[in-house]
Amino acid sequence: MSPDLTPVNGQYMEAAYIVAGAIYLLYSLSLWIRARRELKKQ
Amino acid sequence: MNAGTRGRGAIRGGLAVSAIGLLALAGVYVLALKHTPVEIRQGLAQKIFYLHAPAAWSALLAFGLVGMVSVLYLWLQDPRLDLFAASSVEVGLAFCLVMLTTGPIWAKPIWGTWWTWDPRLTLTLLLFFIFLGYLALRAALTDRSERARFSAVIGIMGLLLVPFIHISVYLFRTMHPMPILMKPSKPSLPPEMLKTLLCSFGVATLLYIGFVMVRYGLAIRQFDREEAQHES
Numbered sequence: 001m002s003p004d005l006t007p008v009n010g011q012y013m014e015a016a017y018i019v020a021g022a023i024y025l026l027y028s029l030s031l032w033i034r035a036r037r038e039l040k041k042q
Numbered sequence: 043m044n045a046g047t048r049g050r051g052a053i054r055g056g057l058a059v060s061a062i063g064l065l066a067l068a069g070v071y072v073l074a075l076k077h078t079p080v081e082i083r084q085g086l087a088q089k090i091f092y093l094h095a096p097a098a099w100s101a102l103l104a105f106g107l108v109g110m111v112s113v114l115y116l117w118l119q120d121p122r123l124d125l126f127a128a129s130s131v132e133v134g135l136a137f138c139l140v141m142l143t144t145g146p147i148w149a150k151p152i153w154g155t156w157w158t159w160d161p162r163l164t165l166t167l168l169l170f171f172i173f174l175g176y177l178a179l180r181a182a183l184t185d186r187s188e189r190a191r192f193s194a195v196i197g198i199m200g201l202l203l204v205p206f207i208h209i210s211v212y213l214f215r216t217m218h219p220m221p222i223l224m225k226p227s228k229p230s231l232p233p234e235m236l237k238t239l240l241c242s243f244g245v246a247t248l249l250y251i252g253f254v255m256v257r258y259g260l261a262i263r264q265f266d267r268e269e270a271q272h273e274s
Contacts, residue, residue: 024136
């Protein structure tokens with residue numbers, strides 16, 4: 001297949017990278033908030 | 043280490059490892075999007091592979107460890123094993139969510155549909171719900187030993203599904219591609235793509251370690267607090 005026939009579907013790639021990044025960041029944030037609260041306790 | 047400080051080291055260490063993991067993830071984004079060639083037949087959508095497969099690896103690693111640790115818990119009755127399993131379930135669900143969202147986004151342009159009730163997809167969804175049920179069960183039970191025992195049984199049931207999901211592409215007629223890396227023969231991928239894939243596998247593993255360390259530290263501290271309340 002020549003490069004000209006390569007499907008144009010970059011929007012799906014962008015969506016997947018945004019969704020995955022958001023999940024990782026939100027989960028990290030949730031852990032960080034819980035950890036911060038816990039470390040403040042005696 | 044006394045009850046007041048136990049878990050703090052795991053939390054601090056886990057936060058540091060997670061931060062390094064997130065920075066490395068940003069590096070993988072740059073590597074995959076800017077420095078890895080485009081696959082001619084699938085186009086840019088193929089680059090979802092560098093997120094989807096490593097997330098699947100970490101999810102199955104997490105759930106596999108839950109099952110093995112659950113077997114050990116039923117044998118040794120050490121509460122730390124139960125706390126580790128519960129931590130690994132939560133982290134595994136985060137990776138499983140990445141796998142279950144990036145998969146359909148990749149499937150739509152390649153298969154022409156967001157979802158199909160293919161054996162591997164269906165079993166993965168089932169695994170996700172089994173471990174959601176695991177967390178729901180833990181939240182519902184107040185007796186600690188009962189909670190740990192029932193959780194361990196569910197964890198072992200999940201473990202049975204993990205290898206089955208991996209080999210499902212060989213057992214059934216499926217639309218899902220065959221393994222590219224984790225197979226008896228050599229990886230079937232050009233070297234530039236293989237390098238990016240290996241980096242993303244490493245980063246997903248690092249993130250798993252960091253996340254699970256934090257979550258385990260939190261679980262230990264919660265356990266010690268409950269123990270102290272119980273004694274007083």
